[in-house]
Amino acid sequence: MSSTPKIKSKKPINGAEALIQCLENFGVEYIWGLSGGAAIPIFDALVGSKIKLILVRHEQGATHIADGYARATGRPGVVLVTSGPGATNTVTGIMTAHMDSVPMIVLTGQTISPMLGKDAFQEADIFGITMPIVKHSYLVRNTNDIPRVVKEAFYITNTGRPGPVLIDLPKDVTSGSFIGSTLDPDMDLPGYKVSGKGRLSDIKKIAKLFTESKRPLLLIGHGAVLSRAGNAIKRLAYKLNSPVTNTLLGKGEFPETDPLSLGMLGMHGTAYANKALTRCDLICSIGSRWDDRINGNPQKFCIGAKKIHIDIDPAEMGKIIQPDASCVGDARFIVEELIKYVKPCDTRDWLKELDGYRQQYPLKFTQEGGLTAQYVLHALQEITQGNAIITTDVGQHQMWSAQFNLSIKGQNWLSSGGAGTMGFGFPAAIGAQFGRPKDLVIAVVGDGGFQMTFYELSTVYNNKLPVKVLIIDNKYLGMVRQWQELFFDNRLSGVDLEGNPDFVKLAEAYKIKGIHIGDVQECHAKLKEAIEFNGPVVIHAEVIKEDNVFPMIPAGKSAYEMIIEPPSKDKKLEKPTGST
Amino acid sequence: MSQGTIQQRKDMHTISMLVANKPGVLVRCTQVFARRGFNIDALVVSPSVNPKFSRMTITASGNPETLDQIIKQTAKLIDVIHCGEHTRQDAIDREYMLLKVKGGSPSQRSVIRKLVKPHAHILDDSNGALIIGQTGTTEELDALEEKLKKFGIVEMVRSGKLVMAKGKEAT
Numbered sequence: 001m002s003s004t005p006k007i008k009s010k011k012p013i014n015g016a017e018a019l020i021q022c023l024e025n026f027g028v029e030y031i032w033g034l035s036g037g038a039a040i041p042i043f044d045a046l047v048g049s050k051i052k053l054i055l056v057r058h059e060q061g062a063t064h065i066a067d068g069y070a071r072a073t074g075r076p077g078v079v080l081v082t083s084g085p086g087a088t089n090t091v092t093g094i095m096t097a098h099m100d101s102v103p104m105i106v107l108t109g110q111t112i113s114p115m116l117g118k119d120a121f122q123e124a125d126i127f128g129i130t131m132p133i134v135k136h137s138y139l140v141r142n143t144n145d146i147p148r149v150v151k152e153a154f155y156i157t158n159t160g161r162p163g164p165v166l167i168d169l170p171k172d173v174t175s176g177s178f179i180g181s182t183l184d185p186d187m188d189l190p191g192y193k194v195s196g197k198g199r200l201s202d203i204k205k206i207a208k209l210f211t212e213s214k215r216p217l218l219l220i221g222h223g224a225v226l227s228r229a230g231n232a233i234k235r236l237a238y239k240l241n242s243p244v245t246n247t248l249l250g251k252g253e254f255p256e257t258d259p260l261s262l263g264m265l266g267m268h269g270t271a272y273a274n275k276a277l278t279r280c281d282l283i284c285s286i287g288s289r290w291d292d293r294i295n296g297n298p299q300k301f302c303i304g305a306k307k308i309h310i311d312i313d314p315a316e317m318g319k320i321i322q323p324d325a326s327c328v329g330d331a332r333f334i335v336e337e338l339i340k341y342v343k344p345c346d347t348r349d350w351l352k353e354l355d356g357y358r359q360q361y362p363l364k365f366t367q368e369g370g371l372t373a374q375y376v377l378h379a380l381q382e383i384t385q386g387n388a389i390i391t392t393d394v395g396q397h398q399m400w401s402a403q404f405n406l407s408i409k410g411q412n413w414l415s416s417g418g419a420g421t422m423g424f425g426f427p428a429a430i431g432a433q434f435g436r437p438k439d440l441v442i443a444v445v446g447d448g449g450f451q452m453t454f455y456e457l458s459t460v461y462n463n464k465l466p467v468k469v470l471i472i473d474n475k476y477l478g479m480v481r482q483w484q485e486l487f488f489d490n491r492l493s494g495v496d497l498e499g500n501p502d503f504v505k506l507a508e509a510y511k512i513k514g515i516h517i518g519d520v521q522e523c524h525a526k527l528k529e530a531i532e533f534n535g536p537v538v539i540h541a542e543v544i545k546e547d548n549v550f551p552m553i554p555a556g557k558s559a560y561e562m563i564i565e566p567p568s569k570d571k572k573l574e575k576p577t578g579s580t
Numbered sequence: 581m582s583q584g585t586i587q588q589r590k591d592m593h594t595i596s597m598l599v600a601n602k603p604g605v606l607v608r609c610t611q612v613f614a615r616r617g618f619n620i621d622a623l624v625v626s627p628s629v630n631p632k633f634s635r636m637t638i639t640a641s642g643n644p645e646t647l648d649q650i651i652k653q654t655a656k657l658i659d660v661i662h663c664g665e666h667t668r669q670d671a672i673d674r675e676y677m678l679l680k681v682k683g684g685s686p687s688q689r690s691v692i693r694k695l696v697k698p699h700a701h702i703l704d705d706s707n708g709a710l711i712i713g714q715t716g717t718t719e720e721l722d723a724l725e726e727k728l729k730k731f732g733i734v735e736m737v738r739s740g741k742l743v744m745a746k747g748k749e750a751t
Contacts, residue, residue, distance in 0.1 A: 132611055191599070191658055191659050191661040315656045
């Protein structure tokens with residue numbers, strides 16, 4: 001923020017103009033939005049502003065774009081929509097950001113204050129609707145409150161555990177005269193406490209547990225990415241000689257290509273990472289929330305192992321797993337401090353054991369019987385060598401991409417983890433490309449998810465963004481089909497996507513290059529051509545229809561019950577008891 | 581009081597919070613309870629010494645293992661300054677109750693008058709009904725309710741617990 005934000009001119013301004021000046025003072029580069037009646041004063045104030053307004057095609061797209069921008073840069077994304085349906089269309093995007101602790105500011109137009117609660121045209125109680133899925137929210141009642149609300153929103157959204165903040169702005173508030181004296185007022189947040197660097201006594205207690213450990217395991221989550229703890233974690237892992245695993249959202253903060261990395265753990269994690277869960281005598285989570293995709297069954301999670309929890313959110317302590325030692329605060333500061341107090345562990349036998357699992361149960365795929373998703377994603381890895389921002393939707397393609405596209409840097413893997421939002425990947429890639437224009441950005445999406453948000457191809461074309469979209473098309477909602485095959489006697493219900501459009505033609509309709517990949521022979525060359533193309537490309541990879549993601553830990557089961565190889569067709573598996 | 585209610589009271593928790601007087605703060609707090617299956621039995625919102633803040637006292641029943649999580653999630657809300665559970669050891673609690681009992685005959689009314697003394701007060705005696713008010717602990721109010729049952733309780737309203745922690749510190 002600039003040193004002394006002043007009101008630009010002497011001429012009287014309205015609430016919307018005050019709002020935009022505040023956003024400018026916070027260094028906002030972009031606003032992604034879609035206009036509408038109640039938001040017209042705000043769009044009017046954007047005329048001539050140095051903030052670039054990007055008109056999207058759907059409000060959900062705007063939120064995922066802002067989300068991708070935030071995940072790729074660490075800066076909050078800003079969304080501007082109108083009231084009623086414009087506002088409700090942001091709900092999925094807000095919830096996605098909330099579940100994954102992403103900073104985002106959502107500005108919604110609202111009907112005029114005197115009409116609130118009277119079923120005015122395009123009135124929706126978005127403040128009420130979004131209450132459970134925001135970090136905080138405001139319904140602004142007074143024009144002069146706008147600078148304070150904006151300042152608080154920016155402070156809240158990206159400090160502590162980040163999360164979305166919604167600001168609902170009635171039209172009379174934005175069009176009313178701003179007669180406040182400053183755009184930089186004091187904040188009024190007596191209840192907001194940001195956890196700091198962690199208590200030294202807690203850190204020492206954690207260090208002591210490590211000295212007693214022969215088989216330690218570090219678990220890296222999204223919190224480590226958000227705090228940019230990667231370098232510190234690397235030093236810690238090497239001082240301890242400890243293997244490292246990561247959650248889906250923790251990918252890259254500790255390079256997955258590092259010899260100490262076991263890759264992703266959990267439901268579809270690597271067999272060796274999950275084997276490590278069953279064998280470790282200590283597990284130390286750095287910024288993960290022991291999500292159900294990881295623990296499977298909290299009662300049977302790392303039985304007998306000491307659990308250590310490092311997290312910035314005190315409410316995460318004991319929520320799922322009761323830790324033996326814990327420290328609340330910023331991951332980077334805590335790990336940096338922890339390094340000073342730990343001693344190297346003798347893990348030679350432990351690392352040897354894990355290497356054995358790595359040899360015995362590698363991730364694998366077939367090159368026979370047609371083009372597989374794994375083959376395509378493996379080829380993508382060969383081409384990018386991890387030097388790309390990869391975004392995904394949710395489902396089979398997401399898990400295969402997580403397995404085969406190894407991340408070597410934090411902020412390079414943008415996936416809807418907690419929410420599992422279909423349609424997230426493509427708009428998130430747009431946001432990442434806006435935020436990091438020089439980097440290669442690839443959206444790995446499913447044929448189902450892409451059809452939920454492909455309308456943002458317009459945004460790609462209009463803004464000349466060189467985003468690459470790789471559609472893994474198996475003409476199914478594949479992950480649900482996999483469950484139905486394995487656990488529901490292959491009774492397929494509501495998963496068939498036969499009749500998909502010709503995605504190459506769809507891209508061309510938006511004046512974007514389309515490339516089709518249909519077999520193994522042409523895969524590598526065509527993929528390379530697409531990735532190296534100077535501009536956006538939609539790559540339509542038609543893969544075999546029936547394929548399953550393994551390893552798999554059925555929902556509700558523990559790592560001890562991991563299925564590594566596809567079970568034989570006649571083997572009946574019981575229905576999973578865990579959530580989804 | 582029925583057995584069921586007595587049983588329920590064992591899982592009852594009293595949670596006191598200091599909150600900023602911001603729009604929506606009550607809904608935000610109660611959502612945390614509802615989402616985690618806690619039934620709110622009583623809720624009191626009142627001004628605090630500082631006009632910027634309000635005191636909320638929630639009496640709720642539910643799984644005690646969930647309570648710790650509820651308190652943490654509530655404390656995490658931006659507009660909540662403090663949230664904690666109180667017990668008889670560390671705090672004083674009182675409730676107020678109004679009961680409407682059928683008046684019946686003059687002799688019955690005089691029995692009731694004697695019965696409720698000395699803690700409860702007859703606040704109204706008209707149109708064939710008595711309105712009785714009493715301040716006390718939850719158990720004392722339960723006892724009065726039990727005593728008056730046989731006369732026919734037409735209506736009952738209770739304030740919900742007010743609590744104040746012992747000691748010189750504000751909580």
